[in-house]
Amino acid sequence: MSDSYDVKDLGLSTEGINRITWAEREMPVLRLIRERFERERPLAGIRVSACLHVTTETANLMRTLQAGGAECVLCASNPLSTQDDVAAALVAHYEMPVYAIKGEDNASYYRHIAACIDHRPQITMDDGADVVSTLHSTRREALSDVVGGTEETTTGVIRLRALQREGKLAYPIIAVNDANTKHFFDNRYGTGQSTIDGIIRATNTLLAGKTIVVAGYGWCSRGIASRAHGMGANVIVTEVNPLRALEAVMDGYRVMPMADAAPLGDIFVTSTGNQNVIDWHHMELMKDGAMLANSGHFNVELNLEALAAWAVRVRQPRPFVQQYELPDGRTINVLGEGRLINLAAAEGHPSAVMDMSFANQALSAEYMIRNHASLSKEVYSVPAEIDADIARLKLHAMGVSIDVLTPEQEHYLNSWTIGT
Ligand code: ADE
Secondary structure, three states: OOOOOEOOOHHHHHHHHHHHHHHHOOOHHHHHHHHHHHHHOOOOOOEEEEEEOOOHHHHHHHHHHHHOOOEEEEEEOOOOOOOHHHHHHHHHOOOOOEEOOOOOOHHHHHHHHHHHHHOOOOEEEEOOOHHHHHHHHOOHHHHHHOOEEEEOOHHHHHHHHHHHHOOOOOOOEEEHHHOHHHHHHHHHHHHHHHHHHHHHHHHOOOOOOOEEEEEOOOHHHHHHHHHHHHOOOEEEEEOOOHHHHHHHHHOOOEEOOHHHHOOOOOEEEEOOOOOOOEOHHHHOOOOOOEEEEEOOOOOOOEOHHHHHHHOOEEEEEEOOEEEEEOOOOOEEEEEHHHOEHHHHOOOOOOHHHHHHHHHHHHHHHHHHHHHHHHOOOOEEEOOHHHHHHHHHHHHHHOOOOOOOOOHHHHHHHOOOOOOO
């Protein structure tokens, strides 16, 4: 057992082990990587500090890094996303220091990040860039040991690019989010399914016949819109980007400004990466009983401060539902405190999709250790060969085979002389 940790209850570890093993069944690509890592030990002795959602899938990633020889510590990347049984299992069974408790307050959240930085990482692995941002602000003394990092999510990559633009990024970081085998699948199918899962677990509401307003039409939002439509909801999309708005229109959704959608929606879901996307002047127009959820990385998309100041009473009718009563008697239901609803009220993306995201993480960490000396202090893409290998391995694991180009077809594709 690890002797350094902060988790809710080590007594939950058996349940955690069972669920980690269950998730592993759907993570064949990561399992193959783990088997190779066990043989080759590419991360032998490397200190890795990971700040990720502490889920069964993350546990399988951590086991993979450990199999490769890494000395890992893990903290949560969101105060509400930790699965306490998984945190307990990692400490008690997999001998890994973990600092994460579901529902931790902001002070504990940052104390746990500090504990991860005290590990003096050579590799950082972030989901949302909170370790990177802490290292670049209050913990600069620890930067000297870091040779590289990886970043899991869109919001984190946006923060890293801002650091790079200001010329302040202190080490190379691979944007795992931008791999095709990550965002085409995790962001779309993972967020799509798990967001709907979170809303249903929190409320037990019927989606058929409801009007769902989806804010944003990036990869995550289009997954949410498509799954909500599949469940029989009428979907309205709001956007600020004309191209994405046009795509949403041609995908068959109604598109309008949030102020027009506000009186029509029964359920609102934000996934834009921006703040106050649903503001009080939108809430002012909403129906009695409207439900608001966020699936973006940070809890800034709903203006809950304004709602709290305006409401006369707040009740908790169910776990993960806070019901704000307004002065005119209407109620607005906020799900999961406006934090990532798929991880707050459900279990995050299913294992089969995290298989590819975390295969990218494991292989990017290996790549970083092999190549950091020749990299600059920039945000890098996942190497195309790694991305393509993961797609091939996933198809193979799913028992799907595909065609190969004939020599004539190869020649045709490489030629400019053959025309009509
Ligand atoms: N992000 C979204 N879903 C996740 C999961 N199941 N595990 C880790 N990170 C996630």
